[in-house]
Amino acid sequence: MSTDVLDEELRDCFQELSNVAVGRAADLLARLLNNFVIMPIPVVNLLERAELSMALSAIADASSVSAVCQGFTGSKIAGEALLIFNDASFQDMAELTQFKGEITEQIELELLMDIANILIGACLKGLAEQIDVSFSQGQPYLLGQHINIEELLNRNGSTWQRLLTIELPYKLEGREVNCDLLLLFTEDSLAILRNKMSYLLE
Structure with a gap:
């Protein structure tokens, strides 16, 4: 089976694993903030870099x-x-x-880093445990504050041409807090990943 095609079975499998991971992260966030977290179903795609730009523009409708x-x-x-954090959320x-x-x-940056540590850490841990790997995480770094999506992509120096996204x-009920976490492989x-998930594809 070609590895550069994301077939429906594999997409469903990624979605299932992501659902578990995102649930754990949302639970942590809800406990920390004492606020219900609304989570739509994760969206899984195999995108060219240009398509990622369009996808980001679509999800981050904030200016x-x-x-x-x-x-x-x-x-x-x-x-x-x-x-990616909507600036109206702060x-x-x-x-x-x-x-x-x-x-x-500076306070906004601290809030952003706190939320990033919780969501990214919990999501990666949730995924890693399910596929029996251990992820080593680099230092988080700020791509930008109060910028638009085009600037954001220009600041991300990755040279990857195709990505599993x-x-x-995440959205907090009754609040203007919403953010998008993208895991890019x-x-x-x-x-x-396909090999690690083979037990789910049988």
């Missing part, structure tokens, strides 16, 4: 976003986690974390 990126690798699987985030005072860019949207990782 201004902030984003954090974190690389990960393990068992010859490599990728990046990209957390006031509500500050309230939910009991922050009092002026919300400066898992889009995990290199094309070379697809064959290994």
Whole structure:
């Protein structure tokens, strides 16, 4: 079976694994913020880089976003986690974390990094446990604050031409907090992921 094609069976399998991982991350976030987290079903695709630009534009309809990126690798699987945060979310985030005072860019950055650590860490751990790998995570870094999607993509220096993307949207009930977590796997990782999930495909 060709490794550069994401057939329906494999897509469903990724979706099932992602659903479990995203549920764990949402549970952690809900406990931390004492607020119900709404989670749509993860969206799994195999995208060319140009298509990723269009996909990001579609999911981040806000004119201004902030984003954090974190690389990960393990068992010859490599990728990046990209957390895109709607800038309208910061006031509500500050309230939910009991922050009092002026919300400066530094405070926004701390909030963004806190959420990124929770969501990215929990999602990767949830996926890794299900396919029996251990991911080593790089240092998270800021791609930008208060920028548009086009700028965001230009700042992400990845040279990958085709990516397996898992889009995990999060929204807090009754709040203006919404963000998108994208797990981006290199094309070379697809064959290994397929092999790791073979027990689910039988």
